[in-house]
Amino acid sequence: MDKFKKIAFDCRLTVLDMIYKAKAGHIGGSMSAMEVLVSLYFGVMDMGKDRFILSKGHIAEALYAVLAHRGIISYEELMTFGAFDSALAGHPTSGVNGVEFATGALGHGLGVGVGMALGLSSKVYVLMGDGELAEGSNWEAMMAAAKYKLSNLIGIVDRNKLQISGETESVMPLEDLGAKFRAFGWEVNEVNGHEPHAIIEALKQPQTKPRVLITNTIKGYGAKIMENNPIWHHHIPDEAQYHEIKESFVKRRNQYE
Amino acid sequence: MSKVSCRMAFTSTIEAIAANDETIYMVCTDSRGSVTSGGFAKKYPGRFIEAGIAEQNAISIAAGLSTTGKNVFVAGPACFLSARGYEQIKTDVAYNQTNVKIIGVSAGVSYGPLGGTHTNLHDFAGLRALPNIEIFAPSDGVQTAFITQYLAKSNTPAYMRMGRGDVDTVYPQDEAFDIHKAKLVKDGTDITLIACGEMVSPAIKAAEILEKEGVSARVLDMFCLKPADKEAIIKAAKETKAIVTIEEHSIHGGLGELVCAVVAQHHPTKVEVLAFPDEEYKVGKSHELFAYYGLTPGGIAQAAIRRILC
């Protein structure tokens, strides 16, 4: 039995329905980051005190699904995702309960997180994609976080090694990513991003300076047809694929019951 | 007329406010010299965030910090903040409606001798197109202090741009302004001169020249470009025969186009736009560039007479 993994697959099923209904969304990255989101919202964050910024805003539907499973937004609202005049846009907007900062332009979350961490004593978590680390503003933020010794700032990189055009290492190489963060004055931890207990344990460790958790993940995790295939960055499943993915998610969820 | 720079009026005002208001923070981009914010940094080191030469990050940090109950001013050269930081202003400040006040100093052609990289004739155009952000261009130190006091109380995102050098003091020390209304500096019946920023003083002098020629000129100080005081523009279109706009900005997207759009839709009248033409940036001190482009009392008066006659 694994409560967190089960919740993650429940959320995956919700996201699949949202995307299939809206005919829009970013399914691959939503699946790679799901255990991280569930770990944060169900196992780590002090709700109402700690802050979360989804810098990789294009997986808004994953965040919305987790917020709904956490009881912060309603399922009714959830199903308006992508509809005309819905608050639930394809990237998090500040009109949604539980969304602390509207994101979507990449490379903004970490800088905003630095500002929040400067003004708060509670924790600030920023989830970034790996592709977005090519934005130079992230590296400006890393320098500032180290300068101000922000021991309440935690970056998380969803290291699925893919971005829209293909492998991160061919689009714009990031490795040695941990060494880069370390050179910028950060503590670095690395975990399997689909193991909530490992994620939670790593996030709860005390820190004396800004910390990044590199979560090694599989894009499209949970259904074989999507896994590690860059076309599923924002591919919308057809009917047959929808059922195949759903079946896989249900099977996986039931394993953890 | 006495002279004082708007940037020093800003920094002395914000320093005084910050003494009694601990929510006031300042973020800078290795710009404490150009802003004259060294005094703030010394007095309130815990509320002064040095982001280094990194405009994008400075604005993101300010936005994040403001969500923790702070009233954050980001101050640096306008040419960099408004261009390098544009996406951060668009999303982290305007779109998120964060309590951030962006202070662009050495705006327009203040850095004229330094070349085109430091020219800032685009900021009104870029920022006017963003929802949720107010835009101010004060004409003197008194008005700068007044707007600064407003910004220190307001929760609305705002951008205030000002020049580098000393400017004529246009207003008496205790002058009051209606923050979102154009300031009627001088009434007149034949023509209206609408100016903002450093162009208000030459517009007033132009009105004096015109007076001697028997032309009665109204002078409006449009220090708040957004929200714009449409009523004052429409009133000028109705009550005077023509309008001349004067600004230290490109002809595209600034005060001139703003006034043209209002009169074209509400009360068509003749408008002459005095601004920087759409051409390669020229090198020169601001007063030399103003003279070259006719942004002087004489140039403004001539344009006014031309407009009335044709």
Ligand SMILES: [Mg+2]
């Ligand atoms: Mg990726």
